[in-house]
Structures are given as structure tokens and as C-alpha cells.
Amino acid sequence: MSIRKRFLLAATAMATLAATALTATGASAAAAPTTLPAGQYTLSADYHQFDALNAALVAKLGTAAVHTVMDNANHDRGPVTDSLGLPGYTAGFTFDSGDDNDCTNYPQGITTSRDAIGTANSGNYDGHQLVLVSWYTKDGCDGASSRSRITLVDWDATYPDKYRKVLLVEPTGTAAAPSFKDITIHAGGVSWYGDYLYVADTGRGMRVFNMKKILKTNTGGTASQIGRQSDGTTYYAHNYAYVLTQIGTITSATTSGTALAWSSISLDRVSGSIVMTEYTCASCTNYPQRAPRAVRFPFASGATTFAASTTATQALQLPWYNLNGVASHNNRWWFNSSAAKKLYYWTPAAGSTTYAWVGGGESISYWEDTTNPDLLFSLQETIGHRNVFAVEQASYDG
Incomplete structure (x- = not known):
């Protein structure tokens, strides 16, 4: 069914929101990014890092296609009830009450099946039009990061x-006795391109997964058990039914003297590239105190993978801080500042414009459409207000 029908189904809720929404402050001129030497930033890609272990795990556990995972979706999503006050608001949803109010799990990155395959077949991947959100998990409400997951x-x-949770894991062990372990990353950004899922790893670059390699696991055991058990045939995953195993790593390097902090990423289908940005602040203790950067890395020509070695094609120093989201399309850029509650729009030709945005805002994903307006998808991590929403990008393009 077309995205238009999904929007029509949301029309009643949208009308209610519009009636109570606060008017966003008008767009205003803003400081602009400056160009950095793109050649200082490179990537090294290894898509075969875990081939032997993954082959052994597939033989042991078998795979589940995305449509099978969604046939077994076991969580209900609901309508957005907060008044977001965003011009161009189109539709959205919230997670169930357990996930919306969970102090141990936090939604971060967002991508969609439109990223994965574009507008072909109405953006359906394996028969479904999907929104994918990455999360990180803490050991208790005030605990350290312990694992990461996605929701389809x-x-x-x-x-x-409906939606379903899938645990992200890294293969371990040997080909004779394969296992897996938790991936303790922030998962601040995620991009789905073809069959590959790229997840930001703050200090490293990106971890790579194959969406055709979702594995089936035993939902028994205890919530703390993960991986191969002593009988050699049972595999637990904190009671998850599905795990997505890492296949490789995209490692970032720079000659600039300051390593990139991979806080958020987004796919630009027009140029065939991933853009990333850093979360930094002007005055804080837990994050870098410096101006953030945004860098564009191209995929190999005509491919959904990076070459073994890739040099950036664009690098920017940004005048804004606390950036949790980035998107780019047709030489246009958007940056979300969670602390400032602003969305910054910039093009090299036209300069910058600032828009009012939501609090607790996270990543951004660009949704291409051939019959309806193009959209910007984003989300909020705030406990009790974890809204996933779409706005018409034309309302935020200067």
C-alpha cells in the first residue's frame, strides 16, 4: 500500500495535533560551516572480517528473512499524542508504553527501507515498508552501556x-564452536543501503551488518545469558528471538590530528555516500569541547559497499554544537541540535537557515518519494516522549 494511504490513516490524529500545536519560530539566518581538507579523512573497509564464524552460526541457527521477523512482530506502536509544533508535520508513531518509559534503553539512529532500496516498489524491502531505529542499552537506569539493538x-x-526488536551481536569463538557477544556501542546513527546496515561506532567508524543474515535464537534461559551454551546447540540472546551478527568493520582514520567522533550518520542516495557528524559541546565534561565536523564518504561506484580504502569527498567544520542528527541530499545539509532544539539547514550556495525543532531530537533520515513530498524522518529519545515523526523537507529547505 502506498505511503499516501498511511498518511490518510493518520489524518485524524494529525488534525488533532495541528489544533494544539505551537507555532514554530520563524526561520532565521545562521552562521555557516567552513570547508576542511577532505583528503585528511579516510576509511578502511573489511566486509569479510567474520566470514568463517558467520557461516558457522548460520549453519547452526538458520536465518530469518525480514518478512518472517515482521510476521512475528510482537510490539504495538501507537499514535503521536504530543504537540510537536513542527511545520510540515505529516505523520508519526510512538513505541509501546514499556519502551516509551524504559530508563535502560534509548533510541538513537533512524533509517528506512527507502534508504535501502529507494523509491522502487514503493520502498518495500522484502515486502515491507519499514522504519528501522537503533538503540543502546544500559545496565540499569544509571548504569554503563551494555549492548545495542534495532527495532524494525x-x-x-x-x-x-507492529514492531520487533533484534539484538546486535559480534561473532566470537571458532568455526567449530561459534558464538556471539553483545556490542556495547552507543549506536548513535544508522544507515540501511541495499542489504547492508551501517551502525555508527563512536570511536571507530561503523560496524556493518547484513539484513539477510538475521539469525534465530532460543528465547529461553535468563535475561543475562547470551551466546553458545554448554550443550553446544543452544544459543541464547537475553531472551531475544532474533540477532543480527556483525559481518565487518569500517575503520575511520585522519591526518588532521583529531580523530572523528562518529555520533550520527545518514545516507545520501543522490551522491551514493554516507555523511557523519560529531556530538561536541562548547562547555561540558563528558564530550569533546571543540567545533564539530561533518564528513562525506562515498560508496564504491554503483555499489552499496565502500571500497577497501575510501577518501572523503567533503569535510566541514560546523558552528553548531550538541549535534545528534545529520542528513544530506542534493548538496543540501540538515543538522539537529538536541540541546538548542534547532534544525540547521545549509547549502554552499544559499548559506544557513535555522528552524525550531524538538527537544531530545536524535538522528535524521531523508525519505525520497516520487508521488508525494520528500520527507525528513527523525525521533526523540526523551523518556515518555519517544516520538518517531516525519516532516515535509520542503518546510526546512531555506
Whole structure:
């Protein structure tokens, strides 16, 4: 079913929101990014890092196609009830009450099946139009980061308003006795391109997964158990039914003297590239106190993978701080500052414009459409207000 029908189904809720929404402050001129030497930033890609272990795990556990995972979706999503006050608001959803109010899990990155395959077949991947959100998990409400996961959310009205959680894991062990372990990253950004899922790893670059290699695991055991058990045949994953195993790593390097902090990423389908940005602040103790950067890295020509070695094609120093989201499309850029509650729009030709945005805002994903307006998807991490929403990008393009 078309995205238009999904929007029509949301029309009643949208009207209610519009009636109570606060008017966003008008757009205003803003400081602009400056160009950095792009050649200082490179990537090294290894898509075969875990080939032997993954082959052994597939033989042991078997794979589940995305449509099978969604056939077994076991969480209900609901409508957005907060008044977001965003011009161009189109539709959105919230997670169930357990996830919306969970102090140990936090949504961060967002991508969609439109990233994965574009507008072909109405953006359906394995028969589903999907929104994918990355999360990190803490050991207790005030604990340290302990693992990461994704949620696959049905967006098309053809299917129930459901979603399913999938644990992200790294293969371990040997080919004779394969296992896996938790991936303790912030997962601040995520991009789905073809069958590959790229997840930001703050101090390293990106971890790579294959969406056709979701594995089936035993939901028994205890919530603390993960990996191969002593009988050699049982595999637990903190009671998750599905795990997505890492296949490789994209490692970032720079000659600039300051390593990139991979806080958020987004796919630009027009140029065939991933853009990243850093979370930094002007005055804080837990994050870098410096101006953030944004860098563009191209995929190999005609591919959804990076070459073994890749040099950036664009690098920017940014005048804004506390950036949790970035997107780029047709030489246009958007940056979300969670602390400032601003969305910054910039093009090299036209300069910058600042828009009011939501608090607790996270990553951004650009949604291409051939029959309806293009969209910007984003989300909020705030406990009790974890809204995933779409706005017309034309409302935020200067």
C-alpha cells in the first residue's frame, strides 16, 4: 500500500495535533560551516572480517528473512499524542508504553527501507515498508552501556502497526564452536543501503551488518545469558528471538590530528555516500569541547559497499554544537541540535537557515518519494516522549 494511504490513516490524529500545536519560530539566518581538507579523512573497509564464524552460526541457527521477523512482530506502536509544533508535520508513531518509559534503553539512529532500496516498489524491502531505529542499552537506569539493538517497525498500512526488536551481536569463538557477544556501542546513527546496515561506532567508524543474515535464537534461559551454551546447540540472546551478527568493520582514520567522533550518520542516495557528524559541546565534561565536523564518504561506484580504502569527498567544520542528527541530499545539509532544539539547514550556495525543532531530537533520515513530498524522518529519545515523526523537507529547505 502506498505511503499516501498511511498518511490518510493518520489524518485524524494529525488534525488533532495541528489544533494544539505551537507555532514554530520563524526561520532565521545562521552562521555557516567552513570547508576542511577532505583528503585528511579516510576509511578502511573489511566486509569479510567474520566470514568463517558467520557461516558457522548460520549453519547452526538458520536465518530469518525480514518478512518472517515482521510476521512475528510482537510490539504495538501507537499514535503521536504530543504537540510537536513542527511545520510540515505529516505523520508519526510512538513505541509501546514499556519502551516509551524504559530508563535502560534509548533510541538513537533512524533509517528506512527507502534508504535501502529507494523509491522502487514503493520502498518495500522484502515486502515491507519499514522504519528501522537503533538503540543502546544500559545496565540499569544509571548504569554503563551494555549492548545495542534495532527495532524494525512496519510503516505501511498493509500490515498491523507492529514492531520487533533484534539484538546486535559480534561473532566470537571458532568455526567449530561459534558464538556471539553483545556490542556495547552507543549506536548513535544508522544507515540501511541495499542489504547492508551501517551502525555508527563512536570511536571507530561503523560496524556493518547484513539484513539477510538475521539469525534465530532460543528465547529461553535468563535475561543475562547470551551466546553458545554448554550443550553446544543452544544459543541464547537475553531472551531475544532474533540477532543480527556483525559481518565487518569500517575503520575511520585522519591526518588532521583529531580523530572523528562518529555520533550520527545518514545516507545520501543522490551522491551514493554516507555523511557523519560529531556530538561536541562548547562547555561540558563528558564530550569533546571543540567545533564539530561533518564528513562525506562515498560508496564504491554503483555499489552499496565502500571500497577497501575510501577518501572523503567533503569535510566541514560546523558552528553548531550538541549535534545528534545529520542528513544530506542534493548538496543540501540538515543538522539537529538536541540541546538548542534547532534544525540547521545549509547549502554552499544559499548559506544557513535555522528552524525550531524538538527537544531530545536524535538522528535524521531523508525519505525520497516520487508521488508525494520528500520527507525528513527523525525521533526523540526523551523518556515518555519517544516520538518517531516525519516532516515535509520542503518546510526546512531555506
